[in-house]
Amino acid sequence: MVRGEADDITIIFPYFPGARQDRKRRRGEPINIVANINNLRGTAHDQVVRLRFMTADLHSAQSQALATRFDNLSAMPLFI
Numbered sequence: 001m002v003r004g005e006a007d008d009i010t011i012i013f014p015y016f017p018g019a020r021q022d023r024k025r026r027r028g029e030p031i032n033i034v035a036n037i038n039n040l041r042g043t044a045h046d047q048v049v050r051l052r053f054m055t056a057d058l059h060s061a062q063s064q065a066l067a068t069r070f071d072n073l074s075a076m077p078l079f080i
Helices: 032-043 061-066
Strands: 008-013 050-056 070-073
Parallel strands (some): 008 050
């Protein structure tokens, strides 16, 4: 991402790592989904890059609020 000239980057996660832990259980414990999003943002920090995250069937809908451009896709309407 550093050498490229992209203005927008879409990261597609079929499975978002750490998505099941959306709150702290113990003091001092990191929230994994926040740590993963911040790590990905840090890779684009030197450039003016807008990151967009896409995932499928996220564990908790409130996790979408952690990133400004976050799309949670669901396959459930296809099965109903």
